[in-house]
Amino acid sequence: LRASEARWRFALDGSGEGVWDWNAVTNEVYFSPQWKAMLGYGDHEVGNTLSEWDSRVHPEDKAQVYATLEAYFRGETPAYMSEHRVRHKDGTYKWILDRGMVVTWEAPGKPLRVIGTHTDITERRLLEEAEARAMKAESLVLMAGSIAHDFNNLFQALQSSLDLAELKAAGSPGVPPALDMARGILRRAVNLSWRMLDFSGRAMARLEPLELGLALMQWAPELARGLD
Secondary structure (H helix, E strand, C coil): CHHHHHHHHHHHHHCCCEEEEEECCCCEEEECHHHHHHCCCCCCCCCCEHHHHHCCECHHHHHHHHHHHHHHHCCCCCCEEEEEEEECCCCCEEEEEEEEEEEEEEECCEEEEEEEEEEECHHHHHHHHHHHHHHHHHHHHHHHHHHHHHHHHHHHHHHHHHHHHHHHCCCCCCHHHHHHHHHHHHHHHHHHHHHHHHHHCCCCCCCCCCCHHHHHHHHHHHHHHHHC
């Protein structure tokens, strides 16, 4: 039996898996050399009690880890499996895939011996988090473009309303200054909308003030030739 256990422990260590073997009654735990090395420790730097693992689990993950473990002990899942952070010797945290199964029961629902493995999945989790951030940024860009597009439609309607109000208020004292103020606010809103479109990569052609009389004088010869 000892020879058989030595073989499977050696095989798991060789594959990069860290092995743990927990006596759930005494809370004594065997941590393999690879388990310790995964967290930056030498073989003699980690003891053989459950607290060696418990004290290194990230505080924000601990409740979820124990809830997952208890659910397995109650028979709600076929095996124990949890992804959580464990503190490295240098103070950083490694993402660990922790898996285990009960090999001996003291009584139904009461495990005696639990064996499992640790796998370092830090690179995978960092990649997933980077992809999630990229997708979130892309969603924000698309949302900004959509909102700016809708705003521009509203701004065009406001511009038309201001033009109509100015025509109807011609000669009325006090009205032109109010309209000028409204136009100034509208211009600032339009500029903000353009900035949102620039951010989204959907920049639109920018409107510029046009001296219509001067433009017509420049275009008059061509218009005349076209009418001949």
